[in-house]
Amino acid sequence: xxxxxxxxxxxxxxxxxxxxxxxxxxxxxxxxxxxxxxxxxxxxxxxxxxxxxxxxxxxxxxxxxxxxxxxxxxxxxxxxxxxxxxxxxxxxxxxxxxxxxxxxxxxxxxxxxxxxxxxxxxxxxxxxxxxxxxxxxxxxxxxxxxxxxxxxxxxxxxxxxxxxxxxxxxxxxxxxxxxxxxxxxxxxxxxxxxxxxxxxxxxxxxxxxxxxxxxxxxxxxxxxxxxxxxxxxxxxxxxxxxxxxxxxxxxxxxxxxxxxxxxxxxxxxxxxxxxxxxxxxxxxxxxxxxxxxxxxxxxxxxxx
Numbered sequence: 001x002x003x004x005x006x007x008x009x010x011x012x013x014x015x016x017x018x019x020x021x022x023x024x025x026x027x028x029x030x031x032x033x034x035x036x037x038x039x040x041x042x043x044x045x046x047x048x049x050x051x052x053x054x055x056x057x058x059x060x061x062x063x064x065x066x067x068x069x070x071x072x073x074x075x076x077x078x079x080x081x082x083x084x085x086x087x088x089x090x091x092x093x094x095x096x097x098x099x100x101x102x103x104x105x106x107x108x109x110x111x112x113x114x115x116x117x118x119x120x121x122x123x124x125x126x127x128x129x130x131x132x133x134x135x136x137x138x139x140x141x142x143x144x145x146x147x148x149x150x151x152x153x154x155x156x157x158x159x160x161x162x163x164x165x166x167x168x169x170x171x172x173x174x175x176x177x178x179x180x181x182x183x184x185x186x187x188x189x190x191x192x193x194x195x196x197x198x199x200x201x202x203x204x205x206x207x208x209x210x211x212x213x214x215x216x217x218x219x220x221x222x223x224x225x226x227x228x229x230x231x232x233x234x235x236x237x238x239x240x241x242x243x244x245x246x247x248x249x250x251x252x253x254x255x256x257x258x259x260x261x262x263x264x265x266x267x268x269x270x271x272x273x274x275x276x277x278x279x280x281x282x283x284x285x286x287x288x289x290x291x292x293x294x295x296x297x298x299x300x301x302x303x304x
Contacts, residue, residue: 031149033104033125040105044084049111053086056143058228059259060086063142063171066261067095070167074138076100080158080170081126081144083108088115096138102129126154131161138162141170143259146203155216165268168218174225174258175205181255206260218264220271226259 043049064087067074075097079087082101091099093116102124103109109121124130126141126148139158148154158168204212209223265271 037104041107044108044111056086059171060142061090064090066169076136077138078136080141085112087142089113093117129157133160134163135161137166139168146173159217162266164266168264170262172260173203174260175203176258213264219267220265222263224261228257229254
């Protein structure tokens, strides 16, 4: 398959345009939630399912690190779409005293990992949280929100169940995930059929995530990006285009997972607020003069 920089750029433009259109217009029925529940039931019931949890375990660990960065103890926390509880095993009972676990798959909840703190399992859909307003001191979610249809609505519900001055810390798959696979499949279709159809679910772009959190009511936002790259020892024949484009010299094939981490706080009157626009009493011009004076003074002192 002949590949050109021009065709690759054209492909990326087409994909970005489709992704932007997909993110507009509110909730879309992209995912069959009943099918997703059956998939999670099947996956969690496999005897060797732990062999395939490395991405979830790694992201769960990195998300737990962000919990430790918040200098407080959380009496009651909620893990939304917990799967087999990939975050809780990395938390201590000194930080999270009690944890509610929710998932659409009862098999995932039954096969959850052990943790220090007492837990309570609730079978629930991420799109319909069965909790009262102002219930939790901390809400967590790892690698679950990209599978729901109404992400803005889910974020609003998470905001609602949080107590004021409490925090949501989440991680979800970003829009550049599996770009090797996307590009390979789509370029193959473009060159062989003259067009392409998306074979991988649409993901949220990092440029949209801050707006979504703000629209849901969160303040003091933090959004950062991480990448996890997995090198597979081989590839099925249907994936041969992926190996042609991105294969390593040792024959392994990389797959990149872009992870978006988000932190948002439910507002409270005690939280620090930004100063009013125009209230500053020092201009940037004054700051540059101070910097120049300091530089000149330093040069003077350095003279023999």
